[in-house]
Amino acid sequence: MMKVKNILFLSGSLMVFTLLMPSCEKMLELPNDSLLPEDQAFVDEFSARSSVMGVYALLQDVAQQLIILGELQGDLLTVTENADNDLRQLNEHNADATNIYVDPSGFFKIIVNCNEVLHKIHRAKENDENISELELVTYTAELKIIRAWVYFKMIQIYGQVPYFEEPLSDYNQSLALRSKLDSLQTEDYILDTILAQIIEVDTFELNMLEESPFFALRVTKFTNWALQGDIYLWRNDYTHAMEIYDRVADIMSSEGWSGVTRLPYITTFDFQDVNWKDIFQFNYSSGPFETLAILVIPFSKLYNQQHSLQRLFYYGEGGEYLVKPTDYILNAYQSQQVIRYEVQPQPRGTPGDLNRGKGVTYDSIDGNPVVFKYSLWREPFDNDAGIIVYRTADFHLKTCEAYARLRKTKDALAHLNDGNLYKSAWGTGTRTRANVTSVSVEDIRFVEPVEDLIV
Numbered sequence: 001m002m003k004v005k006n007i008l009f010l011s012g013s014l015m016v017f018t019l020l021m022p023s024c025e026k027m028l029e030l031p032n033d034s035l036l037p038e039d040q041a042f043v044d045e046f047s048a049r050s051s052v053m054g055v056y057a058l059l060q061d062v063a064q065q066l067i068i069l070g071e072l073q074g075d076l077l078t079v080t081e082n083a084d085n086d087l088r089q090l091n092e093h094n095a096d097a098t099n100i101y102v103d104p105s106g107f108f109k110i111i112v113n114c115n116e117v118l119h120k121i122h123r124a125k126e127n128d129e130n131i132s133e134l135e136l137v138t139y140t141a142e143l144k145i146i147r148a149w150v151y152f153k154m155i156q157i158y159g160q161v162p163y164f165e166e167p168l169s170d171y172n173q174s175l176a177l178r179s180k181l182d183s184l185q186t187e188d189y190i191l192d193t194i195l196a197q198i199i200e201v202d203t204f205e206l207n208m209l210e211e212s213p214f215f216a217l218r219v220t221k222f223t224n225w226a227l228q229g230d231i232y233l234w235r236n237d238y239t240h241a242m243e244i245y246d247r248v249a250d251i252m253s254s255e256g257w258s259g260v261t262r263l264p265y266i267t268t269f270d271f272q273d274v275n276w277k278d279i280f281q282f283n284y285s286s287g288p289f290e291t292l293a294i295l296v297i298p299f300s301k302l303y304n305q306q307h308s309l310q311r312l313f314y315y316g317e318g319g320e321y322l323v324k325p326t327d328y329i330l331n332a333y334q335s336q337q338v339i340r341y342e343v344q345p346q347p348r349g350t351p352g353d354l355n356r357g358k359g360v361t362y363d364s365i366d367g368n369p370v371v372f373k374y375s376l377w378r379e380p381f382d383n384d385a386g387i388i389v390y391r392t393a394d395f396h397l398k399t400c401e402a403y404a405r406l407r408k409t410k411d412a413l414a415h416l417n418d419g420n421l422y423k424s425a426w427g428t429g430t431r432t433r434a435n436v437t438s439v440s441v442e443d444i445r446f447v448e449p450v451e452d453l454i455v
Contacts, residue, residue: 041120045131048124051117052139055146056217057305058113061106062150063297063387064307068101068323069157076329077371083322104161107154112168114147119167141201142219148194149227149389155191156234160184163193195231198224216284216293223295226390229398238405245399276355280376282386294390299383306383313371318380325362325369333357336436353436400454409450413440416454 041047071077072090079091089095095102121139125131154161163185202224225244232241270288271279283289284298299305315321336353352358363372374385396415403412417431417438431438441449 042123042127044124044128045135048121048128048131048135048139051121052142055110055113055117055143058106058110059146059297060299060305060307061109062153063389064309065101065103065106066153067309067387068312072323076326077323078326080321080324082320087322102157104154104158107150110150111147111164114143114150115165116167116169118143118147118165141224144197144201145219145224145227148198149223151190151194152227152231152234155187160186161190163190191231191235195228198228202228216290216296217298219295222395223390226294226395226398229395229402233398233401236405238402241398241402242406245395245402274355277360277376279391280360280373280385284386292392293388294392294395295388296391297387297389299386301382301384307387308383309374309387310378310383310385311381314375314380315365315368315370316380318382319370319375321368321370323371325371330362330369333361338436355436397454401451404447404450404454407447409441409444409447412450412454413444 041051068087068090072079072087073093079087083091086095086099086101089099090101118140121136125133125136151161151163161184162181164180166180202221225247229241229244232238232244271292279289279292282296282298284296299307311318311320312322313319313324333353334351334357336351336357338350338352338354358364359372360376361371361373363370376385378385400412400416403409403415439453441453443449
């Protein structure tokens with residue numbers, strides 16, 4: 001993952017120390033206003049579930065931050081002349097300690113709450129015999145994966161961070177934590193620690209409870225696999241990354257189509273071709289969306305749960321047009337060509353990604369390029385499109401990356417184009433699904449040209 005690693009995130013130990021130390025002091029004050037009151041927490045099945053759902057809700061606080069941090073420092077977004085100083089700093093890779101987008105307190109708040117619930121949720125089972133062991137194990141696994149994901153994101157952004165698992169609401173333990181909060185752990189230490197934890201909770205039953213609603217909004221075994229794969233790619237451990245990404249196909253080949261329930265990208269063609277934009281309706285309760293989305297952070301204007309992405313990107317009513325797509329990504333979409341003309345009004349070979357490009361991911365309004373996917377199916381001022389953490393295309397593109405890095409370039413292209421890397425998996429290729437032409441390179445022996453096509 002070397003190309004992505006070099007362009008997406010902040011670096012520099014001075015930035016780490018400047019950003020983290022003030023926030024660490026504030027961490028000791030977080031639980032009082034962010035956790036359930038002690039007399040209401042973990043008394044029964046409902047309060048246990050509420051405490052876990054409360055942790056999920058906190059992901060909303062960092063979702064927009066991660067979008068802006070990642071994309072504005074990469075190749076996909078740039079600022080407009082309307083941008084404020086914080087956005088300009090990110091775009092120029094010189095953010096200072098006052099920049100709102102590099103504030104780590106939102107990440108710490110999630111970690112604090114994960115730790116609190118993990119240490120106390122067993123009380124609910126002690127108080128309410130209706131809670132099954134499966135529920136308790138599932139909640140514990142979900143929280144450990146969420147905490148691991150947050151730490152991984154912090155490592156990508158800050159390089160080194162304090163690591164702790166103790167609950168801060170316990171006075172004696174919070175005193176013992178001061179030394180941990182004042183010291184930064186290395187990337188290797190934290191990644192080794194969280195990887196061991198999520199491997200330990202890796203189970204096929206994770207969040208497979210029949211009564212679990214909105215599958216895409218909860219951590220599942222596929223989220224776990226996606227996170228493990230990300231960590232391996234980040235560490236340039238392509239062998240283990242390939243093993244993780246191969247698991248979906250391995251299940252299918254061993255169990256056949258009867259074993260593909262909710263397997264990423266295998267059983268649904270609902271978002272193929274011109275229907276790709278329907279992803280952004282965020283129909284959380286539909287089977288096809290649950291199959292496509294591995295994890296989504298939801299928002300709702302109705303419940304006053306909104307972000308600012310629509311406002312940041314949109315040109316027109318409800319938008320301030322502070323950030324726009326780069327020429328690089330616009331040209332990348334425009335360079336594609338459709339292949340199945342029968343599902344398009346344009347003939348075969350027409351330039352442009354007609355399903356995912358103009359009018360979907362981006363658009364042109366009064367001659368201005370606009371990031372459009374957060375405005376699809378929405379009215380001005382809604383600002384409540386879901387933020388996708390992992391979806392199936394990510395899973396399969398990273399499969400291709402792992403194979404390419406292992407110099408299995410022929411296999412990487414096979415999976416990218418048609419999905420025929422695996423027996424009985426034809427049609428899962430990302431380019432086949434998007435109805436764009438296959439790609440190739442002049443010399444299959446070289447990794448970099450293949451990786452360029454994947455990225």
